[in-house]
Amino acid sequence: MTITAPGTAPAAAATRTAVVTGIGVVAPNGLGTEEWWSATLRGESGIRPVPDHSTRPGQAPLIGLIPGFEAADHLPGRLLPQTDRVTRLALVASDWALADSGADPAALPEYGMGVVTSNATGGFEFTHREIRKLWTQGPQHVSVYESFAWFYAANTGQISIRHGMRGPSNVLIAEQAGGLDALGHARRVLRKGGELVLTGGVESAFDPWGVVSHIAGGRVSRSGHPDRAYLPFDTGASGHVPGEGGAILVVETATAAAERDAGQVYGEIAGYAATFDPPPGSSAPPGLARTARLAMADAGVTPEDVDVVFADAAALPALDAAEAAAIEEIFGPYGVPVTAPKTMTGRLAGGGPALDTAAALLAVRDSVLPPTVNVERPVPGRRIDLVRGEPREARVEVALILARGHHGFNSALVVLAPNRMAAAPAGVPAAVRHHT
Amino acid sequence: MPAFTLTEFRQVVEKCFQGEAGPLDETALDATFSDLGFDSLMVYEVTVRIQDEYPVEITDDELDELRTPGAFIAFVDARLSVSG
Numbered sequence: 001m002t003i004t005a006p007g008t009a010p011a012a013a014a015t016r017t018a019v020v021t022g023i024g025v026v027a028p029n030g031l032g033t034e035e036w037w038s039a040t041l042r043g044e045s046g047i048r049p050v051p052d053h054s055t056r057p058g059q060a061p062l063i064g065l066i067p068g069f070e071a072a073d074h075l076p077g078r079l080l081p082q083t084d085r086v087t088r089l090a091l092v093a094s095d096w097a098l099a100d101s102g103a104d105p106a107a108l109p110e111y112g113m114g115v116v117t118s119n120a121t122g123g124f125e126f127t128h129r130e131i132r133k134l135w136t137q138g139p140q141h142v143s144v145y146e147s148f149a150w151f152y153a154a155n156t157g158q159i160s161i162r163h164g165m166r167g168p169s170n171v172l173i174a175e176q177a178g179g180l181d182a183l184g185h186a187r188r189v190l191r192k193g194g195e196l197v198l199t200g201g202v203e204s205a206f207d208p209w210g211v212v213s214h215i216a217g218g219r220v221s222r223s224g225h226p227d228r229a230y231l232p233f234d235t236g237a238s239g240h241v242p243g244e245g246g247a248i249l250v251v252e253t254a255t256a257a258a259e260r261d262a263g264q265v266y267g268e269i270a271g272y273a274a275t276f277d278p279p280p281g282s283s284a285p286p287g288l289a290r291t292a293r294l295a296m297a298d299a300g301v302t303p304e305d306v307d308v309v310f311a312d313a314a315a316l317p318a319l320d321a322a323e324a325a326a327i328e329e330i331f332g333p334y335g336v337p338v339t340a341p342k343t344m345t346g347r348l349a350g351g352g353p354a355l356d357t358a359a360a361l362l363a364v365r366d367s368v369l370p371p372t373v374n375v376e377r378p379v380p381g382r383r384i385d386l387v388r389g390e391p392r393e394a395r396v397e398v399a400l401i402l403a404r405g406h407h408g409f410n411s412a413l414v415v416l417a418p419n420r421m422a423a424a425p426a427g428v429p430a431a432v433r434h435h436t
Numbered sequence: 437m438p439a440f441t442l443t444e445f446r447q448v449v450e451k452c453f454q455g456e457a458g459p460l461d462e463t464a465l466d467a468t469f470s471d472l473g474f475d476s477l478m479v480y481e482v483t484v485r486i487q488d489e490y491p492v493e494i495t496d497d498e499l500d501e502l503r504t505p506g507a508f509i510a511f512v513d514a515r516l517s518v519s520g
Contacts, residue, residue: 077454081481142486144480 064243084123246351271299
């Protein structure tokens with residue numbers, strides 16, 4: 001069944017191609033897309049101790065923390081009392097993504113623009129402060145903005161209000177996998193008639209309550225050494241470091257981008273798939289390999305076409321083994337470069353896959369693979385070609401991004417370089433063109 | 437002498453919204469909050485802050501009747517005069 005917006009002609013696949021025209025990044029190792037990307041290629045990490053944590057030196061929990069973010073430098077005063085740090089970061093990333101794209105929301109139809117983001121934690125710091133007022137001063141002293149500032153949907157809502165984007169808007173939550181689910185859904189919104197979607201994910205939950213909640217999740221590394229705490233695929237893997245930040249992307253139909261003469265097209269969101277793992281105790285294999293195959297099929301590419309895989313990189317031995325096995329099963333031993341630049345930011349939950357997608361698009365642009373840092377002792381017998389220590393020059397036309405969310409969520413996304421995109425006559429699906 | 441005037445009101449609004457009080461001068465006293473760009477949550481937020489800083493309580497029903505800065509200021513001032 002084909003669904004089209006009322007009053008529009010059925011859209012040919014090629015004209016509804018979802019292209020990325022703007023990127024906005026807020027990351028622990030760089031505020032702003034180019035700052036983050038150059039730091040990433042230099043191997044600079046943003047993992048550091050929680051500030052002001054009153055424990056012994058070396059014992060403070062580690063997080064991927066964004067230093068030097070002053071919301072008042074970027075946002076109007078009226079927005080500050082109604083937003084948690086996470087939403088301020090998301091609003092700034094959105095502003096930067098739009099500026100990068102050159103799109104002017106005021107010049108576009110308000111119901112043709114939507115916002116689709118992922119967020120797994122909501123606004124902890126805001127709630128921590130206001131609930132403290134509730135039990136120390138009483139309900140009449142609690143900010144009215146507590147009513148929504150804590151909420152997972154606050155990022156999508158505030159971005160929508162700020163830019164007058166009144167078209168279909170959503171929030172997708174599947175821990176880490178949700179970040180790719182948002183991008184996949186953004187493409188769906190465009191296929192149903194939208195023109196432009198701000199999409200991606202941003203997280204931040206590192207007030208004391210938030211830090212404790214991350215630790216209670218049971219997958220956080222206990223190491224106090226920033227360069228030894230998050231070691232995916234390493235014999236020392238002992239959990240991850242949680243981080244804050246993420247990325248917001250401007251995604252448009254190829255037609256809309258061409259009509260407004262967009263300054264750049266980073267690439268196409270060409271394939272997406274999501275699965276659930278089988279229930280605990282099942283003899284069926286985990287779903288990651290199947291998810292990756294489905295996303296590649298959706299994009300019309302084969303494993304031989306893929307130039308790089310951005311790994312989920314859980315850094316727990318069993319999960320690393322499962323991911324390495326999935327990659328080897330699909331691509332063969334050492335069959336494709338694999339990287340995890342999230343070793344420099346920590347895992348950003350809903351923000352992580354959006355940041356990985358930004359990295360994939362910049363890898364396409366600059367013909368370079370960002371490195372995985374600190375992994376010095378890969379687990380023997382896992383035959384994956386991990387890009388370790390230094391960036392690697394490589395032509396990138398097809399990138400696969402993998403993400404797993406706690407409790408069995410798997411998602412995969414394929415991005416294509418502009419030269420691999422739908423340049424063929426309108427109406428010819430990309431999946432057909434790549435095989436002819 | 438009034439305890440709560442436009443000056444005090446402006447100070448509270450600026451504290452709430454990081455220095456942005458908007459067009460709050462003598463000419464704004466009889467304009468409605470919505471015409472001044474204040475949505476209902478902004479008015480509630482200012483009320484929460486006033487209850488933090490002054491020995492006054494305003495119920496939701498009372499607040500619903502205070503549609504202009506002038507009415508709001510007069511109400512708070514009267515309440516403070518009684519309690520003072």
